Amino acid sequence: MRDLRRRKARDRHTRCVVEGVRAVEELLASPVALVGALVRDDLDTSPRGAALLAALDARGVRTEAVSERDFASAAETDAPQGVLVAAEIPERTLADLPRTGTILVLDGLQDPGNVGTILRTAAALGAAATVALPGTVDLWNAKVIRSAVGAHFRHLAFHASAEALLDHLRDHGIPLWGAVLGGTPVAEVQRVGHLALAVGNEGAGISALLSQRLDARVTIPITSGAESLNVAVATGILLHHLCTR
Amino acid sequence: MRDLRRRKARDRHTRCVVEGVRAVEELLASPVALVGALVRDDLDTSPRGAALLAALDARGVRTEAVSERDFASAAETDAPQGVLVAAEIPERTLADLPRTGTILVLDGLQDPGNVGTILRTAAALGAAATVALPGTVDLWNAKVIRSAVGAHFRHLAFHASAEALLDHLRDHGIPLWGAVLGGTPVAEVQRVGHLALAVGNEGAGISALLSQRLDARVTIPITSGAESLNVAVATGILLHHLCTR
Numbered sequence: 319m320r321d322l323r324r325r326k327a328r329d330r331h332t333r334c335v336v337e338g339v340r341a342v343e344e345l346l347a348s349p350v351a352l353v354g355a356l357v358r359d360d361l362d363t364s365p366r367g368a369a370l371l372a373a374l375d376a377r378g379v380r381t382e383a384v385s386e387r388d389f390a391s392a393a394e395t396d397a398p399q400g401v402l403v404a405a406e407i408p409e410r411t412l413a414d415l416p417r418t419g420t421i422l423v424l425d426g427l428q429d430p431g432n433v434g435t436i437l438r439t440a441a442a443l444g445a446a447a448t449v450a451l452p453g454t455v456d457l458w459n460a461k462v463i464r465s466a467v468g469a470h471f472r473h474l475a476f477h478a479s480a481e482a483l484l485d486h487l488r489d490h491g492i493p494l495w496g497a498v499l500g501g502t503p504v505a506e507v508q509r510v511g512h513l514a515l516a517v518g519n520e521g522a523g524i525s526a527l528l529s530q531r532l533d534a535r536v537t538i539p540i541t542s543g544a545e546s547l548n549v550a551v552a553t554g555i556l557l558h559h560l561c562t563r
Numbered sequence: 564m565r566d567l568r569r570r571k572a573r574d575r576h577t578r579c580v581v582e583g584v585r586a587v588e589e590l591l592a593s594p595v596a597l598v599g600a601l602v603r604d605d606l607d608t609s610p611r612g613a614a615l616l617a618a619l620d621a622r623g624v625r626t627e628a629v630s631e632r633d634f635a636s637a638a639e640t641d642a643p644q645g646v647l648v649a650a651e652i653p654e655r656t657l658a659d660l661p662r663t664g665t666i667l668v669l670d671g672l673q674d675p676g677n678v679g680t681i682l683r684t685a686a687a688l689g690a691a692a693t694v695a696l697p698g699t700v701d702l703w704n705a706k707v708i709r710s711a712v713g714a715h716f717r718h719l720a721f722h723a724s725a726e727a728l729l730d731h732l733r734d735h736g737i738p739l740w741g742a743v744l745g746g747t748p749v750a751e752v753q754r755v756g757h758l759a760l761a762v763g764n765e766g767a768g769i770s771a772l773l774s775q776r777l778d779a780r781v782t783i784p785i786t787s788g789a790e791s792l793n794v795a796v797a798t799g800i801l802l803h804h805l806c807t808r
Contacts, residue, residue: 442791467790472788541686548799551680554793554799555799
């Protein structure tokens, strides 16, 4: 569990750690393969904790109960909820992308809370998939999983290179739209059934590589002089307009 | 500065503390009255810090430079950016509400990050005002101000009781809309020029008192089985639809 806090270890083992009751419940509701669980020895004293233990047992997951101190040393959060589950990171590639709907592209988003909230939003609003390009925080980071409340165990989400994504979009005739300043107001754009929507880094926006390949530039108009929108809020507004429902 | 970390002290003195370079820049760009500043003695070593000091001086703000240790003991954040400014909390009441536009109502929102992001969003999308009802975190809490990037120094935002708000809406014929589950999809509602939109507590939603007074119930449809939207993202989507632009 401790080893899997590091991105390199997660990449090598293709495993991640899911912390907290709510995210583990989401994980258990998904088809993702579970490797093992570490629980604090008082988890079974709450009804929800006991139910979780029973569900882990029913799935045949090897579970070890440890003292509060040992548990705290393995957990990444400050206020761990008493359960850590190691899971296989689903192997997904560009070939798995569906042939319809809105594909969200994260181009260098660095804040785990933002990326987690965006995954939760993409899943809720029915985006077809989320592709994270280099420069984006690891989707399988414990903080991202927690902010996403485990959304990416059900929502198709994975990392890919910008070049491979651009090739895929070109080969399949999928238009690439970008969230930029000074583009067409999103309320005025004509929706299409199949597109990729890129959102950029919190400060720098969309990378030069993607920027020069955009087929459409969309914007959320804001009040003059106001601070820009938070990227997770902006992505929610764009997806609400663009996702086929 | 230390005293003003407590809500009671802020209420008694009608003052708040603004931390961090970006939020102080916003504060300086607003007409809000400044009481005094505490800066870390190395603030003037960065160009942006030096510019901030010059701006405080130009506004005639009494500024005291202290050691890193003293500064850290006064700051509320873990990684303080070297500047704290005490400011008068603007006195605003229901009588200040404009006679047009969308009035956002926060009904028991407890997370400072969510409330700050919502204030930033309301300001950016051109909401007319934000009214926080009891049960909502103090708008003048340092974490809220930081998450809002000081948006409420320009955006009309204040606390009021639910009863007083409901009386005001009735007296002025302003319809009260609420964000709920199972209402009319927001994309299908007919926009109106003047309304109040209530968003509720992260877990419990809108209070019973407001719920029974709603003139319209709006919803953001989500994928079956998905986790609900984050309240700041949901508010952004609703305001984007409802604000007169």
